[in-house]
Amino acid sequence: MKKRINWFLFWTPRILCILFLLFLTVFSLDVFDAELSFWETVLGLFLHNIPVFFLLIILIIAWKHELVGAIVFTLLGLLFLARTAMTALTNLPPQWLSLLSSFLIIGPPLLVGILFFINWYKKHLYTR
Numbered sequence: 001m002k003k004r005i006n007w008f009l010f011w012t013p014r015i016l017c018i019l020f021l022l023f024l025t026v027f028s029l030d031v032f033d034a035e036l037s038f039w040e041t042v043l044g045l046f047l048h049n050i051p052v053f054f055l056l057i058i059l060i061i062a063w064k065h066e067l068v069g070a071i072v073f074t075l076l077g078l079l080f081l082a083r084t085a086m087t088a089l090t091n092l093p094p095q096w097l098s099l100l101s102s103f104l105i106i107g108p109p110l111l112v113g114i115l116f117f118i119n120w121y122k123k124h125l126y127t128r
Contacts, residue, residue, distance in 0.1 A: 009122060013069065013115035017059050020108040024052050066120035074113030080106045 028048030031041055055076075062069025084102045
């Protein structure tokens with residue numbers, strides 16, 4: 001049972017992060033709607049995916065160092081949450097549909113960060 005929990009805690013944040021990166025990549029496909037040249041399309045895809053590249057680098061680092069992933073992904077989720085709260089407070093009345101849909105961006109990094117932390121904590125708890 002302990003091995004099954006360790007397997008779950010090891011792979012779940014990594015798989016969720018990969019799925020979240022793929023989800024964010026889908027938003028860059030709107031570049032193809034514009035009538036752009038080949039190089040303009042390549043540049044547009046690159047610029048749209050800079051956050052994905054940044055998160056991919058963090059995931060590669062967090063693959064071995066869970067604490068880095070825990071800190072960065074949790075802070076990123078909290079940053080998204082603060083930005084969403086500030087936007088909701090400045091738009092009166094609040095746009096509830098856009099506020100609820102923003103949790104698709106807030107939730108996964110928070111969950112991934114928490115799971116990385118739990119995995120790191122359990123690993124260090126049993127090695128002492």
